[in-house]
Every structure is written in structure tokens, then in C-alpha cells.
Amino acid sequence: MGRGDLTNAEWDRLESFLPRGGTRGGRWSDHRRVINGVLYRVRTGVRWRDLPERFGPWETVYKRHRRWSADGTWKMLLSKVQAAEDAADRIDWDVSVDSTAVRAHQHAAGARKAPPAAVPQRGADRGTNQVDPVLRRLAVRLAEVVSSECLGRFRGGLTTKIHLVADGRCRPLALILTPGHYGDGPQFERVLTQVSVPRTGAGRPRTRPDHVLADKAYTSRRNRRYLRRRGISHTIPERRDQRRHRYNRGSRGGRPTGFDSERYKKRNTVERAINPLKGFRGVAKRYEKRAYIYLGTVTLAALTIWLRT
Template identity: 45%
Template sequence: MSCTSVLTDGQWARIQPLLPSSLGRRGRPFRDDRRVVEGIIYRYRCGIAWRDVPAEFGPWQTIWKRHRRYGGDGTWDRILAGLLTEADARGEVDWSVSVDSTVNRAHQHGTNLPRATGAPSNYMNLFTEPDDHAIGRSRGGLSTKIHALVDGKGRPLVLLVAPGQGGDAPMFPHLIDHLKINRAGPGRPRTRPDRVRGDKAYSSRAIRSLLRGRRIAAVIPEPADQIGHRKRRGSVGGRPPLFDKEDYKGRNVVERNFNTFKQWQGLATRYDKLALTYRGGAVLRAVSIWLAALGDTP
């Protein structure tokens, strides 16, 4: 195996049937699918410019165009969905999920497209480029947030991108709405986790009501200002929300997930101009994490 090989034969056997070239796509079939996919992974892992991808992966223009296409038509999401279905059928998915976000600085090469400030981010339509390209200005400068919902072992289930200055709580309903794992056999997809662990940023009446309405346990601490406001109102303020301190200790898996994500330099710093391609790289990283978790034997 060469130093640039990034997928084992077993891992490729899992994702190859889920690519468009294996699904009866019309038109001329793609050539060298494995070489191109490995070139995309290599680029994000090393954080290099597309034109600097080693020639053994093929023309860099082909590699970029293939990734742009797979990010825009939902191919990476379908591959992740297929792996999640297999993992759930094997009992590998821990449905005690955790939620959080991480801010990633945008490189100057990824911020030179015109942007509409305050435009809706691409959680409205995952496969349509938002006007702001999911780039915003936070304290650290131009940045992008990756919002993630992970299982109890820290493996990603849902990934969305948004401008860096955006809050975490407004994104939570969209994350939970996109949680859907199809069954391997008959039956409706599973969309309801057992519990959701989140930090104080997710402590809001709207989020607690949403989880309560769907019979999902909320493991979210109450911030000091909300505690004070509730106490000042006396009996009208109601009882404090239930909070399991021991269970909350499991929330750290989402932080460890971000550490794993940022081992790919092309995700730790955003070099992509388009939100579609940047999110596609994040979903591809999630695919690689689940491939490692499932092993080489399909």
C-alpha cells in the first residue's frame, strides 16, 4: 500500500455500490472512481490546494468536479445514510446522542466570493448553495460553524454548516429534523433518540418543549441567568427541569468527535469557497469514521 492510499479494499467494497456509477446513472460512466474518491479524501486530510493533489489520483480538475457533484447531488449523504443503516442493524448506533458546534476559521482563499450578509444557511436545503456560503464574522474573523449530532460513542449522525457568528440553539431543530436512519428491513426510519445531551447553550424553553413533545429525555444544564429568573418569579416560575449529572458526563463524546474531525486539515481550516463542498468534506469525514467503526468485512 502506498503512502497516499486512504481506503482499504474492504472499505471501498462498502461504499462503491452506493456511488452513482454503480446505480445505473445515465450517461458515460465515471472512470477510476476509487482513485478519484481517494484523491478527495487525501486533499481534505492534508489541507492542500486542489491543484496540488498528487497526479497519481488523476487530474485535479476531475477530482474537484467529482466532489462538487457528489456534494451537490447528495451522494456523500446517501453513502453516510447507507452506513448508518448497516450500523443500526448491527446495534452499533448508541441512541444517547450529544449535540454541539465547532467554529473553524475560513482561509482568505475561501472567502473571496460575494456574500449576502444574513442570508439563510444551507440547513434549509442541504443541496443548494446559500447566498452567504455559510461564512460569517465572529470574534476570530471570518469563520464557519459545523453543527453536529453524534451518537453515544461520538460518531456523527447529522452535520450542518452555518456562519460562525450564529447561535447553537436556533440550529438544534434543524439537526433533530435531519436525524433519520432507515431500517435494513421493513419499517419506518428511526428519527427519535433516547436522550439528547447538550451544554447550556441549548437550554431554552423551545428546545425543552420540542424534546418533551417527542418523548426524548433532555440532559441539558440550566444556566445561572435562567435559574435566577425562575426563582425571582416564585411559584409562577415553575419547577426546575430535571437534569441527570451523571448522564451529562457522556456529553464529552461530541468534543472528542470534533478533535477527530480536525485531524483533517481541510476541515480544521476552511479553504473551500462553497458551503456545499465544505459540508461535503465534513460528511466524507463522517463516512470515514463509520467505515473504521464497521470494519473491513461487509
């Protein structure tokens, strides 16, 4: 067993959940060796072609990771481990929500681009505000292609943003990806709906936390209404401009939002969940062209954190 590989105890927790057969009736190659190869790449960030020979052909490791990222196998394994932890009452359901931006490597920008002449240049067509409709459509299509792979311009380069929900023990419960320039507040409802921990016995998956903590980026009325509708208590500070606007409206401004400063101190759990997640070099910098493969990489890193904490 090499450094960072699955231990026997970790392998025993995963082995029964892994697929049994190949796509054409054949047999998969050794799952443990392939998973260790993917873990090595996620941990070190090396090129797939530079994987050590002890993991077998690099094409096998890459294709297995790509396939399991696409069909949801990594997410299924994470759900199984979370279900076992919940059955043992080892999940703290006082959750925290936040996001972190990840710089994309230049090789991650592999989406097809429009030719340079198709993108309107600054200062072109001076004296008229009309832009060729064909060029406009091509520029819009280019922006859609980049956004579909969760790449966006933010702070000097292409970035991807990871939005996550962490439990009270600093472990990621749910993850989503957006382009780097997307705001945090509009993704609040979307990331919380991804929380779904199955029951080991009969019953529906658990989707509702006991309490939610978040910073001022999530203090919109829409997010508070969403939490009240689901019956979830929360601790989110109110921004100064929102407080002033509410005071100016008088009785029409509504009641002041409750805020427990002592409980809010626990919000640092999500920051402490992001730190080990970005300790994986394959997560701290995005090298994948396709968003679903990078999401699989982040999910595998989260799975490793759940196995080892």
C-alpha cells in the same frame, strides 16, 4: 494502496452504493481512485492542482467531489453506512449535541462584494441619521450573500460553524453549517431534525434518539418543549440566570428542570467526535468558497470516521 486510502474492506462497503453511469450515458472513471484523491485532499488540505498524479487529472477529482456534494451522494453513502451499523446494533442512541467554529481561509471568501462606496462608513453623514436607501439595500444584500455561504465574522475573522449530533460512540450522526457568529441554541432543533438513519428492511428511518445531552447553550424553554413534544428524554443543565428568574416568578415559574449529573458526564462524546473530525486538515480550516462543497467535505470526513471506527 497509499497511506490514508480506502482499504479493501472499506471499499467493499461502499462499492455497491456508488453511481454506475456518467451524466451523458458514458462511464465514470475509476471511483476508487477518485475517492482516494478526494480523501487525500480532505486529509492534507492541499490545493486541488497539487494532487499527486496517481489520482489522475485533478479536474476529474474536483468535479466529482463538487457533483457529489451537490446531489447528496456523500450524504447518501453516510446514511447507508449508518443503516448497516444500526442493523448490527452498533449505534449508541444516547446522543450529544454541540458545535465547533472553523476559521475560513482568505480564498474561501469568494462571494461577490459590493463596491466600497456602496457600504456606509462609520461617521459618514454626521448631523443626520438618514442613510441612502440604495446604499442600505446594497449593504444588506452583501450581508445576505456572505451568510448564504455560511461565512460570518467571529473572533477576529471569517468563520463557519459546524453543528453536529454525535452518538455514544463518538461518531457524527448529523451535520449542518451556519455562519460563525450564529448561536448554538437556535440551531438545536434544526440539527436534531437532520438525524435520519434508514432501516435495512421495511420501515421508516429512525429519527428519534433515546436520550439527548447538551450544555447550557441549549437550555432554552423552546428546546425543552421541542424534546418533550417528541418524547425524548434529555439532560441539559439550567443557567444560573434562568434558575433565578424562575424562582422570582414563584409558582408561575414552573417546575425545576431535572438534571442527572452522572449521566451528564457522557456529554464529552461529542467533544471526542469533533477532535477526529478536525483532524482532517480540509475540515479544520475551510478552503471552499461554496458552503455546499464544504459540507460535502465535512460529510466525507464523517463517513471516513464511520468506516474506520
